[in-house]
Amino acid sequence: MDVADTGAPASDYADFGRYLTQQRELRGLTRGEVQKVTRIPSAILAALEQGDVDHLPARVFILNYIRAYATAIGIGPDEAVLRYEEVDRTVKSLPAPAVLERQRRRRAWITLACVVVAVAAAVFAVFAVFGGAPAPGR
Secondary structure, X not given: OOHHHXXXXXXXXXXXXXXXXXXXXXXXXXXXXXXXXXXXXXXHHHHHHHOOHHHOOOHHHHHHHHHHHHHHHOOOHHHHHHHHHHHOOOOOOOOXXXXXXXXXXXXXXXXXXXXXXXXXXXXXXXXXXXXOOOOOOO
C-alpha cells in the first residue's frame, strides 16, 4: 500500500504505531509475546508498530490485525480500530446501522410500489385488449 494512496501523512501512521507500542509496553508485553498470542507475522507486527504502511497488507487484514493486537494487549479493539480509521482515510466510514436499515426499507417500499404499478398496468392492458369482463350469463 502506497502512503500516497492512503490520504494521510506517514507521520500519522507512525503516531498510531507509537500508540500501539506504548500501550503494549505499558502492559509489560514484548512484541514476541503479542506475536505468539495473535499469530500475526512478526514483519506485520513490526510494520504496524512502526507505522510502515508500505509493508502492510490490504485494509481488511490490517483492521483484523489491529483488533487481534488490541485484544492481546488488553485495550478495546473498537477503540484501536477507530484510532486507525482516524489516520487511514482511504475508505469513508459506513453509515450507521439505523441509516442502512432506513435505506433498505425505502428501497423495499419503492420496489413494492413498482410491482403494484406493473400489476395494475397488466390488468388494465388485459381489460383493454379483451374489452373488459364478460357479461354475466354468457
